[in-house]
Amino acid sequence: MNAVTWEQREEIIGLLDDASAAPDVRAVVVSATGKGFCAGADLRGGSAAGERVAGDVARTIRRGAQRFIAAVLDCEKPVIAAVNGTAAGIGAHLALACDLVIAAEEARFIEVFVRRGLVPDGGGAYLLPRLVGPQRAKELMFFGDAVSAAEAERLGLVNRVVPAGELERTARAWAERLAQGPTRALALTKQLVNASLDGDRAAAFAAEAAAQEINMTTADAGEGVASFVERRSPEFRGR
Template identity: 40%
Template sequence: MSNNSILLKIENKVAYITLNRPEVFNSINREMAFLFQDTLDACEKNEEVRAIVITGNGKAFGAGQDLKEVTDPDLNPGFKKILDEHYNPIITRIRNIKKPIIAAVNGVAAGAAANIALACDIVVAHEKVSFIQAFSLIGLIPDSGGTFFLPRLIGFQKASALAMLGDKVSAEEAEKMGMIYKIIPLENFEEEVEALAVKLANMPTKALGMIKELFNKSMTNTLEEQLALESKLQIEAAQSEDYAEGVAAFIEKRKPNFKGK
């Protein structure tokens, strides 16, 4: 696709994916959704990429679905296609890519965009950011994994209220309730996001991917199943080059040089 609604920059082993429709607050249409998926696929396949950052261009992280598309009879693909072909594949890619993914929320995150952020491994935001489950305000229900991730992050009662009432949640409130990892000051936002991403990119990527897999499975596993999977993956981790390097560096009292293998 030739459009530039999704930007990709790769630097220092980090892929920066930017939602780039600032004139409509980075709302997502069909073409953008497919390009987003293609970009995530490219980052997954690129062995040089060891961490991913998703952010937005302009004043918003994202406004969710482009309502102009769904209200135009010539453009509207219908909600089944929007969910089955746009958002659900984006969410499953974010969770299944065995690389750490940071949501760097640079502005308001509403609707599907909020839930795309919450599906990421680490969510950071600056103090002027807000999150909103805007669906009920127009007669819809949370999608894009919102009903899955939100109650697990903040608890059933709080999630139910936010989903039903559509309350705007400040970054400070989101941090306090455990919706996001932490607030980064606006004046240092880009620099600290980059530092966090580079740190992750230089860690043992294979182990980070296994941690992600374990957390995914913990959503549905019994304790016994989870313990068995921990055992299986720990044995695999102990056979990795990164584990050998980590132990050697510890013994030699030096900084490890992990290669993600």
């Protein structure tokens, strides 16, 4: 069920960081093989020998689950989640941190922490209220019930639900469409939307103006304006 190990987390964090820096990478798809998307953290190798001291758990969360989710939120390219099956715990948060979420009809989302007597980590209490509001977020986290793909779409957790056989094709089509877009403008738009949920209007307006100032120095912005004036389709190159 693709329970994620520490090594896998580090590899994915590195890949997302590399994607941000690579001009030829224009979009990212996070997908999985098998029956599940991600069943959460792999806890089998998580308990080290020796006495635990104060601060160990918080440090582990900061270095592990929180860095993992932040890598998705901070990636400078659009990130699509293609959720093929169960996304539980940190697996659900991995999907929900993505910019766009496409789910197969069989997919389920589970805030499994309460079933283990745990507090949600990996940004769950940050992500969920921003997607569905505080009351719905508490319902999902307090009860830990499985949410079907159809219900997740109704709640606003996912963008689109498709038959399993169409998941890969749909995700690829969305990624290819994004890859033809103005990559830097998309990166700045992503930053603005994410930051807008944490600040006031004055800060959001100031960030918007600064982002547009930066964006107007890109070749794609020049191409977009030129294509409008010349009444033709733009050809963005991600520069």
